[in-house]
Amino acid sequence: MRHFKQTGGTLLALALMSTTALAADSIRLRLDWSWWAGQTPMILAKEKGFYDEVDLDVEIAQGQGSKTTTMVVGENADPIGHANLSTVAQSVSAGVPITAVAGWWQQGPISLICTDPSIKTPADVKGKRIGSTPTGSDGQILPAFLKANGLELTDISLVNMPGDAKFAGIASGQLDCISGDDYFYAPQLKAQGKEVSVLKYADWGVTNLGFGIVVNNDYLAQNPDIVKRFLAATRKGMEYTFAHKDEAVGIFLKVSGNTQPAEFHRSVLEAYEASLHTRHSEGKPLGWMAEADWEAMNETLAEFGSMLGKKEATAYFSNDQLPQ
Numbered sequence: 001m002r003h004f005k006q007t008g009g010t011l012l013a014l015a016l017m018s019t020t021a022l023a024a025d026s027i028r029l030r031l032d033w034s035w036w037a038g039q040t041p042m043i044l045a046k047e048k049g050f051y052d053e054v055d056l057d058v059e060i061a062q063g064q065g066s067k068t069t070t071m072v073v074g075e076n077a078d079p080i081g082h083a084n085l086s087t088v089a090q091s092v093s094a095g096v097p098i099t100a101v102a103g104w105w106q107q108g109p110i111s112l113i114c115t116d117p118s119i120k121t122p123a124d125v126k127g128k129r130i131g132s133t134p135t136g137s138d139g140q141i142l143p144a145f146l147k148a149n150g151l152e153l154t155d156i157s158l159v160n161m162p163g164d165a166k167f168a169g170i171a172s173g174q175l176d177c178i179s180g181d182d183y184f185y186a187p188q189l190k191a192q193g194k195e196v197s198v199l200k201y202a203d204w205g206v207t208n209l210g211f212g213i214v215v216n217n218d219y220l221a222q223n224p225d226i227v228k229r230f231l232a233a234t235r236k237g238m239e240y241t242f243a244h245k246d247e248a249v250g251i252f253l254k255v256s257g258n259t260q261p262a263e264f265h266r267s268v269l270e271a272y273e274a275s276l277h278t279r280h281s282e283g284k285p286l287g288w289m290a291e292a293d294w295e296a297m298n299e300t301l302a303e304f305g306s307m308l309g310k311k312e313a314t315a316y317f318s319n320d321q322l323p324q
Contacts (some may be wrong), residue, residue: 025055025229026051026228027124033064034063038105041104045237050233050234054232054233067154070091082214085297086108086297090305092313100212104210107210110201113179125151125156136165142179145205151236188264196237207274207297207299209289
């Protein structure tokens with residue numbers, strides 16, 4: 001039997017090889033905005049060790065808006081981002097080298113939120129005072145909502161205002177409805193004792209995909225396995241979040257330091273859970289996106305929004321990295 005003498009250099013080399021083999025892949029996820037409850041599945045996946053289980057060391061960085069996130073990911077400063085998919089679509093059309101690889105919150109939350117109890121259908125908004133932000137995604141989709149339901153802008157009393165002024169306007173009774181995210185405005189109005197009706201654009205003929213994961217194209221081509229592991233662990237975090245909402249809210253509050261009531265954040269998660277699929281993606285794995293939804297949304301953005309350079313729907317997204 002032959003024996004080998006292990007020198008100090010050999011032992012060091014073996015130790016380094018072992019460390020390298022066990023090292024997790026590091027990645028930074030850029031969020032769409034500062035902390036809010038829709039980011040809970042990713043926060044939970046990190047806190048519960050789901051990313052660790054797939055050998056990923058994930059740093060989560062807060063964002064400054066989905067548009068900024070798409071640019072940061074496009075530059076590969078942070079290779080993966082969480083962003084509004086309608087914003088992703090407009091960035092891709094403008095030439096930003098990114099691809100949506102998962103659509104989590106698929107039925108977009110943009111809606112008309114009304115405190116006039118007579119408003120039950122789109123036809124009921126005729127003559128009503130509606131606050132909207134023209135530079136926001138809600139303002140760009142409002143005309144499509146009206147057209148899809150046989151209405152014109154002249155049928156309503158449109159009040160253009162900044163986003164932070166809309167809630168004050170409807171809370172004080174100066175407006176009948178506001179255009180915005182239902183999960184954010186509706187619970188706050190209900191907490192003030194107001195009767196609230198919601199006309200979700202997605203329920204009334206306007207496809208607007210919500211939030212999902214976007215990846216830099218070069219990074220995706222070079223690191224498909226990392227992206228697949230990230231999506232698998234994130235989906236596990238999402239499933240755990242919806243199965244344990246109270247625990248998930250507690251983790252979100254601990255990490256974010258948010259001071260809003262836990263009930264508010266739970267209501268956001270409930271809205272999220274109810275919006276995971278469209279009729280085209282129903283029955284498919286969580287995160288799977290339909291070509292028909294992207295095409296319909298992009299047609300709306302090209303006609304009513306600021307999208308230029310509309311491409312074929314498959315240029316915007318891929319389902320190939322999702323766990324089956």
